[in-house]
Amino acid sequence: MQLDAKIPDGPIAEKWDRHRREMKLVNPANKRKFKVIIVGTGLAGASAAASMAELGYDVEAFTFHDSPRRAHSIAAQGGINAAKNYPNDGDSIWRLFYDTVKGGDFRAREANVHRLAQVSNNIIDQCVAQGVPFAREYGGLLANRSFGGAQVSRTFYARGQTGQQLLLGAYQALSRQIHLGKVTMRTREEMLDVVVSDGRARGIVTRNLVTGEVVSRAADAVVLATGGYSNVFFLSTNAKACNVTATYRAYKRGAGFANPCFTQIHPTGIPPSGDHVSKTTLMSESLRNDGRVWTPTKAGDTRPANQIPEADRDYYLERRYPSFGNLVPRDVASRAAKERCDAGHGVGPGGRGVFLDFRDAIQRVGRDAVAARYGNLFDMYHHITDSNPYETPMVIYPAPHYTMGGLWVDYNLMSSIPGLHVIGEANFSDHGSNRLGASALMQGLADGYFVLPYTIGDFLARAGNSGVAADAACFTEVEAEVNARTATLLAVNGKRSPDSFHAELGRLMWDKCGMSRTREGLEEALRRIPEIRAAFWSDVSIPGSGADLNQTLEKAGRVADFLEFAELMCRDALDREESCGGHFREEYKTEEGEALRRDDDFCFGSVWEYQGDDAPPALNKEHFTFEHVPLSTRSYK
Numbered sequence: 001m002q003l004d005a006k007i008p009d010g011p012i013a014e015k016w017d018r019h020r021r022e023m024k025l026v027n028p029a030n031k032r033k034f035k036v037i038i039v040g041t042g043l044a045g046a047s048a049a050a051s052m053a054e055l056g057y058d059v060e061a062f063t064f065h066d067s068p069r070r071a072h073s074i075a076a077q078g079g080i081n082a083a084k085n086y087p088n089d090g091d092s093i094w095r096l097f098y099d100t101v102k103g104g105d106f107r108a109r110e111a112n113v114h115r116l117a118q119v120s121n122n123i124i125d126q127c128v129a130q131g132v133p134f135a136r137e138y139g140g141l142l143a144n145r146s147f148g149g150a151q152v153s154r155t156f157y158a159r160g161q162t163g164q165q166l167l168l169g170a171y172q173a174l175s176r177q178i179h180l181g182k183v184t185m186r187t188r189e190e191m192l193d194v195v196v197s198d199g200r201a202r203g204i205v206t207r208n209l210v211t212g213e214v215v216s217r218a219a220d221a222v223v224l225a226t227g228g229y230s231n232v233f234f235l236s237t238n239a240k241a242c243n244v245t246a247t248y249r250a251y252k253r254g255a256g257f258a259n260p261c262f263t264q265i266h267p268t269g270i271p272p273s274g275d276h277v278s279k280t281t282l283m284s285e286s287l288r289n290d291g292r293v294w295t296p297t298k299a300g301d302t303r304p305a306n307q308i309p310e311a312d313r314d315y316y317l318e319r320r321y322p323s324f325g326n327l328v329p330r331d332v333a334s335r336a337a338k339e340r341c342d343a344g345h346g347v348g349p350g351g352r353g354v355f356l357d358f359r360d361a362i363q364r365v366g367r368d369a370v371a372a373r374y375g376n377l378f379d380m381y382h383h384i385t386d387s388n389p390y391e392t393p394m395v396i397y398p399a400p401h402y403t404m405g406g407l408w409v410d411y412n413l414m415s416s417i418p419g420l421h422v423i424g425e426a427n428f429s430d431h432g433s434n435r436l437g438a439s440a441l442m443q444g445l446a447d448g449y450f451v452l453p454y455t456i457g458d459f460l461a462r463a464g465n466s467g468v469a470a471d472a473a474c475f476t477e478v479e480a481e482v483n484a485r486t487a488t489l490l491a492v493n494g495k496r497s498p499d500s501f502h503a504e505l506g507r508l509m510w511d512k513c514g515m516s517r518t519r520e521g522l523e524e525a526l527r528r529i530p531e532i533r534a535a536f537w538s539d540v541s542i543p544g545s546g547a548d549l550n551q552t553l554e555k556a557g558r559v560a561d562f563l564e565f566a567e568l569m570c571r572d573a574l575d576r577e578e579s580c581g582g583h584f585r586e587e588y589k590t591e592e593g594e595a596l597r598r599d600d601d602f603c604f605g606s607v608w609e610y611q612g613d614d615a616p617p618a619l620n621k622e623h624f625t626f627e628h629v630p631l632s633t634r635s636y637k
Contacts, residue, residue, distance in 0.1 A: 001620045003256070003621075003622050005109060005411055006410040007109070008022075008111070012111060012114045012628050013093075015111055016114075016119075020454055023454060023457065024458050026461050031055055032056050032057070032058055034057050034058065034220045034221070034460050034465065035059075035218070035219040036058070036222075036456065037204055037217060038061045038062070038223045038225060039061075039062045039191045039204065039222070039246055040062070040071065040224065040426070041061055041174070042071035042072060042225060042424065043170055043448065044424025044426075044447050045225030046068055046167065046171055046448070047444070047445050047447075048225060048448035049061040049174050049448075050174040050176070050177050051448060051452070051453045052452075052453055053174075053182035053183045054173075054177060055457075056182075059177070059182060059183045060184045061185050061186065062186045062189050062204075062206060064209060064241065065188070066187055068187075071167060073441070074163050074164045074167050075164075076163025077161065078147065078157060078284035079147065079156055079162045079437075079441075080123065080162060080166065080438055080441040080442050081155055081156075081436070082096075082121050082123060082124045082156060082442065083095065083121060083154060084142075084156075086142060087152070087153045089153060091153075091154050096117040097117040097628075100117065100439060101432070101626070101629040102149075103431075104404070104430075104432020104435070104436075105331075105432055106603070106629070106631055106634075107259070107580055109430075109605075109624060110628055110629065112429045114628075115451065116439075119451065123449065123450070124142070127169050128142070130170075130173065133165055134158055134165075135156075142156055147286065147438045148288065148333065149328070149436040149437070150327070154438075155437075157286065159375065160286065160375075160380075161376060163441060170445070189206045189209065189215075190206060191205070192207050192245065192482045193205045193478050193481065194222060194249060194255075195218075195475050197468060197474035199417075200418045200419045201222045201417050201418065202468045202474060202475070207546075211547075212545070212547040212548050214483055214486075215470075216475035216478070218466065218470040218472075220464075221419050221420075221460060221466075222420050223422070224246050224247060224250060224407065224422045224423070229403050229562075230264075230401060230402065231562070232505070232506070232565060232566050234502050234510075235272060235279060235510070236280055236399060237266055237269060237400065243562070244565045247407050247426050250415065251407065255408070256416040256607040257406070257408065258607045258608075260405040260569045261405065261570075262403070262405040262432070263402075263404070263405065263569075263582055264331065264400075264401050264403065264582045265330065265399065265400060265515050266285070266334070266399055266400075266401035266402070267288075267293075267398050268282065268283040268284070268287060269283065271348055271349065271353045273349060278499075280399040281380070281384055282401065283377060283394060283396055284374075285330065287356060287394075288327055289327070289373075290361035290374075291357060291361065291394070292315055292318070292326060292357050292360060293315065293326050293333070294314055294316065294354070294355050294393075295341075295345040295355065296308055296312055296313065296314070296345055297311075297313065298345075299345050300344055304392075305347070305355050305357070306391075306392060306393075314340075317333060320637070322637065323637055329436060329437075329636065330401075330436075331584075334398035334515060335584060335593075338515050340354060341353070352397050353395040355395060355396075356389075356394040358370055358394075367390060371390075381394055402431075404433060406426050407422040408427075409421070409427045409429050412456075412459065413451060418463065419463065419466070421452060421456055423448060424443060424447055424448070425440060425444070428605065430443050431443070432580075432581060433580040434581030485557075487546070489540070489542055489556050489557065490546055492537060492539070494539030494540045495541055496539050498536075498556040498559045501532060502555070505529070505566055508529070509525065509566055512524060513569055513570050515584065516584045517583070517586070518586045518587065519585075526567060526571065529563065529570065530567070532563060533563040540556055568608060571616070571617070572606055572608065575606065575619065576602055577598065579595035579597065603631070604623045607619070
């Protein structure tokens with residue numbers, strides 16, 4: 001596999017503008033001759049579909065939901081970063097670039113990160129013009145708050161509903177194009193494979209989730225905007241339908257998969273109350289602006305939080321990281337919580353929790369002010385736990401959240417398969433080994449509104465029309481494979497549900513490839529995953545048929561892909577013999593327990609290449625250079 005990142009020449013601040021000047025263009029009359037398929041309608045997919053259609057391309061958009069509005073982007077709570085510097089506290093494009101590279105622990109491509117910082121300001125202007133109701137100061141200016149990994153306030157927000165409001169903005173832009181006939185919207189249709197012929201992506205094969213019909217869809221370019229794969233852990237902050245199928249099937253067709261072991265553990269999840277729980281609920285990182293994290297000083301202290309005096313409280317983030325305090329990055333905060341719980345200072349069921357306390361904020365600014373900032377999040381916590389966070393501290397614990405790994409893309413957001421572009425969380429390019437809070441929404445909208453519309457036009461101008469119809473042999477062959485896989489699943493006729501296998505896999509992945517990893521644990525996981533996979537294919541139970549609505553069949557297909565992908569994740573984690581960001585190998589840590597990078601040996605992106613079901617994948621490396629943010633030991637002390 002040849003990895004050409006296609007990074008433009010010139011000073012980093014000029015790369016994107018220079019690249020846009022040098023791109024080939026498709027003239028307006030010719031744009032309508034090109035069809036573009038976009039899979040996924042979250043922030044990245046919806047913004048890309050609306051933007052491409054506005055330009056004049058023939059767009060076909062796909063979601064397995066009944067409406068684009070149900071995409072998981074709706075669940076993002078805390079905010080979106082941009083370098084507007086409205087608070088006049090020293091922010092700039094350069095500082096956002098610097099914080100993102102450092103926050104990702106120097107495992108991202110500098111050029112991509114700088115472009116992200118550059119276009120961040122355009123996103124806010126775009127969304128304000130759409131009517132997104134960002135919070136405002138008394139005088140009318142847009143408000144900002146702080147997030148982890150930054151010492152400035154650059155996060156724009158709409159209470160605790162930022163993702164929902166941004167998605168509604170993108171959805172209205174998409175709806176306009178649907179109404180004008182420029183976007184064909186395919187709901188309840190799931191992509192099950194990508195079609196590649198003569199080294200170029202030609203389209204996709206989908207299954208209608210209501211009728212069961214398997215259909216080929218041809219296009220001149222394909223865009224995957226299908227999100228991340230954190231549900232490999234079963235319990236995660238992701239919606240239950242989130243999965244790895246689209247990107248993993250693309251990987252099996254030749255797209256490189258980069259850094260699959262880079263998964264983010266969010267420090268403020270609500271701890272599961274038992275084995276019956278099917279997902280984790282997220283409490284926004286924005287809460288750490290005013291909430292103080294602490295545990296009892298004495299191990300095994302089971303007194304209610306309000307009965308523990310100040311002298312017996314350990315505000316461990318403020319103690320260990322005085323410069324950033326409760327706003328350290330997510331990976332640092334998560335590991336610190338785990339360390340306290342492992343040492344016996346945890347609270348809540350099983351001692352797997354820490355307190356997030358708003359007592360001091362309520363005393364300082366008043367209950368009404370705290371409610372104005374976080375009211376819906378407090379209500380959510382109250383409904384789930386029957387505990388009132390205005391009166392009693394929240395109990396939180398780290399949970400699987402975002403995934404920094406994804407399909408490898410070059411500077412133009414194109415995968416190693418020509419014509420297959422990947423945007424948002426589905427690609428690997430911007431966040432290194434740890435994403436800073438409020439940067440996911442930024443990347444999704446940057447890719448969809450301001451990057452892909454340029455770069456995909458350059459590809460189409462150079463490559464021309466695909467010239468392959470949906471009834472070509474390459475499509476019928478992939479259709480046959482999809483149907484055969486479905487038939488095999490239905491024929492197992494076992495006794496266990498797909499969810500039971502998923503939960504078993506998730507427990508294994510959390511224990512062996514979760515917040516901390518060891519060689520021994522990863523090798524055990526690599527032995528056990530094939531055993532779980534073999535049991536799945538001999539004992540999974542899928543009632544009904546593939547000829548109509550069958551949600552168990554949908555789950556089974558996604559779990560089958562997780563059972564293969566989990567092995568790739570563990571292989572990647574085992575190969576990366578260092579600790580960086582969210583990837584923490586116990587064998588590689590400092591005397592103080594912090595992550596120990598090995599830049600001389602691992603300053604690269606691991607890009608895995610599929611070699612067949614019976615052969616190990618090949619490892620390719622994209623070596624990273626840091627000319628503008630010098631490699632250094634990350635410190636938030």
